[in-house]
Amino acid sequence: MTEQQKVHPVSDEFAANAHADKAKYQAMYQQSLDDPETFWAEQAKRLDWFRAPTKIKHTTFDSHNVDIRWFEDGSLNASVNCLDRHLDTRGDQTAIIWEGDDPGDSKHISYRELHAQTGKLANALKELGIGKGDVVTLYMPMIPEAAVAMLACARIGAIHSVVFGGFSPDAVAQRVIGADSKLVITADESVRGGKQVPLKDNVDAALSRPGTDVAKNVLVVKRTGGEVEWKEGRDVWYHDLVDKQSSDCPAEEMNAEDPLFILYTSGSTGAPKGLKHTTGGYLLHAAMTHQYVFDYQDGEVYWCTADVGWVTGHSYIVYGPLANGATTLMFEGVPSYPTHGRMGEIVDKHKVSILYTAPTAVRALMAHGDEVMASSQRDSLRVLGSVGEPINPEAWEWFHRVIGNSKCPIVDTWWQTETGGIMIAPLPGAIDLKPGSATLPFFGVMPAVVDNEGNLLEGATDGNLVMLDSWPGQARSIWGDHDRFVQTYFSTYQGMYFTGDGCRRDEDGYYWITGRVDDVLNVSGHRMGTAEIESSLVAHEAVAEAAVVGFPHDIKGQGIYIYVTLTDGVDPSDELKKELTQWVRKDIGPIASPDVIQWAPGLPKTRSGKIMRRILRKIAANECEGLGDTSTLADPSVVDELIEHRANR
Numbered sequence: 001m002t003e004q005q006k007v008h009p010v011s012d013e014f015a016a017n018a019h020a021d022k023a024k025y026q027a028m029y030q031q032s033l034d035d036p037e038t039f040w041a042e043q044a045k046r047l048d049w050f051r052a053p054t055k056i057k058h059t060t061f062d063s064h065n066v067d068i069r070w071f072e073d074g075s076l077n078a079s080v081n082c083l084d085r086h087l088d089t090r091g092d093q094t095a096i097i098w099e100g101d102d103p104g105d106s107k108h109i110s111y112r113e114l115h116a117q118t119g120k121l122a123n124a125l126k127e128l129g130i131g132k133g134d135v136v137t138l139y140m141p142m143i144p145e146a147a148v149a150m151l152a153c154a155r156i157g158a159i160h161s162v163v164f165g166g167f168s169p170d171a172v173a174q175r176v177i178g179a180d181s182k183l184v185i186t187a188d189e190s191v192r193g194g195k196q197v198p199l200k201d202n203v204d205a206a207l208s209r210p211g212t213d214v215a216k217n218v219l220v221v222k223r224t225g226g227e228v229e230w231k232e233g234r235d236v237w238y239h240d241l242v243d244k245q246s247s248d249c250p251a252e253e254m255n256a257e258d259p260l261f262i263l264y265t266s267g268s269t270g271a272p273k274g275l276k277h278t279t280g281g282y283l284l285h286a287a288m289t290h291q292y293v294f295d296y297q298d299g300e301v302y303w304c305t306a307d308v309g310w311v312t313g314h315s316y317i318v319y320g321p322l323a324n325g326a327t328t329l330m331f332e333g334v335p336s337y338p339t340h341g342r343m344g345e346i347v348d349k350h351k352v353s354i355l356y357t358a359p360t361a362v363r364a365l366m367a368h369g370d371e372v373m374a375s376s377q378r379d380s381l382r383v384l385g386s387v388g389e390p391i392n393p394e395a396w397e398w399f400h401r402v403i404g405n406s407k408c409p410i411v412d413t414w415w416q417t418e419t420g421g422i423m424i425a426p427l428p429g430a431i432d433l434k435p436g437s438a439t440l441p442f443f444g445v446m447p448a449v450v451d452n453e454g455n456l457l458e459g460a461t462d463g464n465l466v467m468l469d470s471w472p473g474q475a476r477s478i479w480g481d482h483d484r485f486v487q488t489y490f491s492t493y494q495g496m497y498f499t500g501d502g503c504r505r506d507e508d509g510y511y512w513i514t515g516r517v518d519d520v521l522n523v524s525g526h527r528m529g530t531a532e533i534e535s536s537l538v539a540h541e542a543v544a545e546a547a548v549v550g551f552p553h554d555i556k557g558q559g560i561y562i563y564v565t566l567t568d569g570v571d572p573s574d575e576l577k578k579e580l581t582q583w584v585r586k587d588i589g590p591i592a593s594p595d596v597i598q599w600a601p602g603l604p605k606t607r608s609g610k611i612m613r614r615i616l617r618k619i620a621a622n623e624c625e626g627l628g629d630t631s632t633l634a635d636p637s638v639v640d641e642l643i644e645h646r647a648n649r
């Protein structure tokens with residue numbers, strides 16, 4: 001594939017002003033491997049500690065005794081690091097720019113204001129009987145109160161568990177029960193794309209489920225003023241309780257290994273896992289990666305389009321940027337409202353320098369053609385970022401050329417809820433880019449590729465992506481189920497953390513994520529990643545999005561089944577199926593020749609925008625009963641539609 005061979009070298013000008021150039025990246029990376037104790041002791045100084053750590057790293061991946069501790073004798077508070085320590089130097093600087101769903105709605109919140117709001121809510125939480133170690137569930141719109149709630153929990157040592165505001169009452173109930181959560185913070189309604197979502201009603205429904213009576217109170221932000229039911233004694237208006245509090249709330253001294261939050265994975269591959277993240281290592285990893293990977297420079301406006309309900313929102317809307325004293329933009333709405341030009345318009349309105357988004361968003365815009373960006377200039381952009389799925393080279397180039405005006409490096413960041421922060425990504429002043437590759441590891445990250453028996457593979461190769469040693473932001477456990485933690489991540493390959501992802505490493509040592517290991521195809525004995533075939537298809541002008549899965553095939557073992565979403569205005573036809581088949585054969589080889597192509601008006605995606613291939617696999621195999629855990633599916637009707645028109649009868 002010609003696109004894959006393309007290299008975008010670091011520009012000298014960019015490197016000259018960046019936090020790290022080639023030499024610095026190499027030196028720091030080497031030191032982080034050779035002498036992690038010294039390296040991390042030094043880096044930990046970027047945080048404010050009540051008690052500076054003297055014990056730095058204590059970690060083992062031995063499956064009989066998985067034990068991960070960083071900075072274990074240090075103590076700190078995450079909210080102090082995100083707020084208090086900035087007050088003297090940048091109290092009046094904007095911490096959060098909030099952009100509402102309605103383009104006429106936005107506001108700026110300074111560090112001083114954010115600090116005061118956090119103190120008030122923290123005092124209110126105490127009044128509700130919440131203290132250190134209690135779990136608080138947040139089910140909120142993308143409004144500043146969501147960040148305030150996270151920070152207020154952190155301030156008093158409570159553990160937040162954010163549940164994405166698009167989830168159903170059942171998902172909320174499961175997570176309240178799973179974490180023994182005493183309080184739910186929500187809003188009357190959220191607003192997305194001009195539509196109201198009844199969050200409070202959903203919480204009412206959730207808390208009517210058996211086992212949820214652990215939750216004693218519901219604290220409700222008035223976002224829209226929409227009608228809500230009220231349960232006296234349980235429900236409390238945010239403004240009634242919070243506004244009257246003192247803004248002064250001393251921060252709880254937390255051990256570095258005390259939990260900061262619980263967060264569930266996206267559920268792409270099965271039932272979501274509630275990961276436990278702790279305070280010191282997580283915050284350090286989030287802050288460092290935010291500075292180095294995005295090359296964040298003082299005073300810049302930084303925008304991560306994720307929802308705070310995902311780990312990306314935790315680390316790169318809230319904790320990383322605020323720990324660095326950055327200005328972080330929080331967007332309530334969706335990129336298609338009121339028009340598909342919205343994302344570019346927000347960049348112009350707030351002079352955004354760094355834009356961090358997902359391949360699914362880029363592909364959605366790309367399907368509308370270049371004109372979709374005509375309503376904005378985007379001159380302020382300096383760095384672009386991608387996360388969540390492999391970004392197809394075609395989408396990468398479009399992102400680069402159209403959104404970034406051909407002048408911004410793109411950092412393709414590979415990481416997981418489990419990793420806490422970015423693991424493999426180019427530092428934009430240091431690492432030449434190859435579209436479709438997440439490139440090289442961050443400081444202290446030790447990726448390796450193993451075969452199915454766990455043998456380490458050297459040089460250019462492909463196989464299973466593992467980590468050989470711990471890094472500070474790593475999740476410490478699955479909440480309430482340490483055995484599942486050990487089973488899921490440490491039992492497949494002895495002494496290694498298994499990511500669940502497959503990858504290829506090229507001759508320059510660059511990593512290319514090929515998709516989930518479960519999704520790897522084995523066609524007549526040839527192993528193929530789904531990402532490669534999908535990228536080939538997306539490079540065809542008629543294709544907006546494609547998903548590839550295997551299905552049982554008498555002769556080949558596995559056949560290739562392809563779901564294709566066409567670009568706006570393109571009609572499906574048998575001719576086009578033939579053309580796409582030829583296209584893939586020519587691009588990748590006859591071995592990748594599709595057996596079945598099904599037109600898919602939409603693809604089943606998680607709420608975080610990832611394609612759920614396990615469902616597509618079932619449909620392709622004609623196993624439409626028992627689709628597994630679909631609780632995190634964004635739009636179940638897409639699945640019915642695909643089943644009805646399945647092409648493999």
Ligand code: ATP
Nearest residue numbers: 265266267268269388389390413414415416417513
């Ligand atoms: P679950 O673990 O419940 O199945 P999930 O893995 O989708 O859900 P997340 O933790 O949100 O939940 O996603 C992490 C996964 O997303 C990675 O393991 C990888 O498969 C994919 N991913 C994230 N970023 C990238 C990237 N830049 N390139 C390729 N894949 C990525």
Ligand code: MG
Nearest residue numbers: 265269416500
């Ligand atoms: Mg996962």
